[in-house]
Amino acid sequence: MTGTSGGHDETVVDVEGRHLRLRRLEKVLYPSTGTTKAELLTYVSSVAPALLAQLADRPLTRKRWPDGVGKNSFFEKNVPRGLPDWVRTVELDAPGSTKDRERVRYPLIDDLAGLVWLVNLAALELHVPQWRVGPRGGVHHPDRLVIDLDPGEGTGLAECAEVALAVRERLDADGLECHPVTSGSKGMQLYAKVSGTQDADVLRSYAHRLAREMERDRPELVVSRMTKVLRGGRVLLDWSQNNSAKTTIAPYSPRGRERPCAAAPRTWAELADPGSLRQVSLDEVAARYLGDGDLLAHLGPDAEPGPRVPTS
Structure with a gap:
């Protein structure tokens, strides 16, 4: 330039x-x-x-x-x-x-x-959104699943990391490989490549079932409902981001917060040390990309499709 x-x-x-x-x-x-x-x-x-x-x-x-x-x-x-x-x-x-x-x-x-x-x-x-449009403007089925982890009052990235590791294990059992992104704001997202052959309602229903199961198994840590009074001390597993009308902050996008941070792809090794987790500045994200390459290359438009999500 x-x-x-x-x-x-x-x-x-x-x-x-x-x-x-x-x-x-x-x-x-x-x-x-x-x-x-x-x-x-x-x-x-x-x-x-x-x-x-x-x-x-x-x-x-x-x-x-x-x-x-x-x-x-x-x-x-x-x-x-x-x-x-x-x-x-x-x-x-x-x-x-x-x-x-x-x-x-x-x-x-x-x-x-x-x-x-x-x-x-x-x-x-x-x-x-989690879907793309074709050359003539037609809306395609979503090609990725997103799980948004939103920490309630009294929680932060450490608790999000604990939930993320549990979600990873659950998704792995269904053949889905997910990857973490700290949002640049408060929480994080998990992205998994999917087949692109199922509509948004199927993915949203799958994510909703996952959220309810996580809430049942870890009620002290996870909540699946957005009711504010329920969220203190817990992490909201926001399944609704898979609604076709919803959008999510794009990985690598800057954030409009007090500090200049970005939505940053992370490694699972980093999440295994939750006490050291923090949101990542623009300069740090650029340096990480220069050194490590694109940790989300598998989510790009030319990547191989992922698996279908279970429907029951």
């Missing part, structure tokens, strides 16, 4: 042959650390191949902080004004709307230029 000055607070950059006008690169997006838009661009460029693999063909919902974290933010589904003509889009029914009554035009991010465009808009968080 190369750039030249484009006038007051503006830089014109060439990103793999595409020209973008970037504004206020020195704008601080994370006041607690002084992290700027330019530094966020450096992070995104560093992990671009892995992040793009997680976004590939998935309609993208963004959460934007135009004035940096700590100020107002908003979720954005429809593409904004000024969309570059080279950004691919897909138009789908709005989640929860009566069919054909409301439509949303989502961006599909295919390349580094698309990521740079997003950062320029201060789109710090990138949220995607």
Whole structure:
């Protein structure tokens, strides 16, 4: 990525042959650390191949902080004004709307230029569903199962790791290999590649059964219901993220929290030492990717399909 000055607070950059006008690169997006838009661009460029693999063909919902974290933010589904003509889009029914009554035009991010465009808009968080769309915009069945572990008051990553290890054992018994990602916020997600031949309702039902079984076996640690009064001192095993209308923070995406962290793929060896677990900063995620490669390569669009989930 190369750039030249484009006038007051503006830089014109060439990103793999595409020209973008970037504004206020020195704008601080994370006041607690002084992290700027330019530094966020450096992070995104560093992990671009892995992040793009997680976004590939998935309609993208963004959460934007135009004035940096700590100020107002908003979720954005429809593409904004000024969309570059080279950004691919897909138009789908709005989640929860009566069919054909409301439509949303989502961006599909295919390349580094698309990521740079997003950062320029201060789109710090990138949220995607567990399914992809085809070349003509048709919605495919989900190709991954996600288990979201959300710590209640009085719990944290150590308790999430304990639950994750138990979930791993349970999924392994069903032939599913899962991989942990600390969310960059409070908890973590577990992802398992699935066949892509079962609809979202099947995966959601499977995850719900798993959550209830874990709650039955470990009632002091796990809760499967979102009722706030039940969650203190326990970890919510959120099965609902497999609903076709839901999105989850994309692995490698930055988070709009006080500290500049990202959703970071982790190893099971790290989870075996829960006392040392913490959320991982942007610089650390970039360094881990440079040293270890993409720990979630098996979840990418070109990976072999996973198994079907049991239906009973």
